[in-house]
Amino acid sequence: DAGVIQSPRHEVTEMGQEVTLRCKPISGHNSLFWYRQTMMRGLELLIYFNNNVPIDDSGMPEDRFSAKMPNASFSTLKIQPSEPRDSAVYFCASSPTGGLSHEQYFGPGTRLTVT
Amino acid sequence: AQTVTQSQPEMSVQEAETVTLSCTYDTSESNYYLFWYKQPPSRQMILVIRQEAYKQQNATENRFSVNFQKAAKSFSLKISDSQLGDTAMYFCAFMKHRAGGSEKLVFGKGTKLTVNP
16 A cells, blocks of 8 residues: 655745645545644644545635545645745645544655745 | 643653653543654654543553543553654644544644654
8 A cells, every 4th residue: 555645745935826735545545634734833734524525624724725625536735825934744644434543644744845 | 622732842761761751631522532643754644552532441552552541631652662763753642533434633742752872
């Protein structure tokens, strides 16, 4: 199993540009989570999907952020326009249906730098 | 809302010795799960150990064990026979129960553990 795949691994962009982060969950997993990690705020949930439907987007900072899950094998997190305070590591995680362990499997993360 | 507190920003231990990382949490939920995740310099998040709140027995995974005190809302991680590869950030995390699937994780700020040779 390839695990959760995220791309790109690193992204450097200028303020005002659009940024799109991508995630491919583990096949068969029906829940997908986007987390952001910063020094100031630590790890926090941005949004999560269950069966491709957004369940909790209370962590999305503002309208500049949007997330989609058009099918069970792909999700995107878009920032438009990007700002320097968006610099962080963005993790995607997936979890299977009915799993007794409720474990979330994390991708390697995307390190975003906005200059 | 749930909160998770890790009161030790940094800790160090000598190789082969034992170290305990502290975690407390606050919730009004009765059914939930607790986790310890390890994040080495590679930044990959790795699950170390999990505990179901309805289980009284403390979870154990090889050299890793927890001391789960539900009434005190405490969930500490003990690492025995520390190894250099244990050097990492350790995050305590809370998840409330949802039938049929996973819920969001609420993380503490983390403890940076250094194992010295």
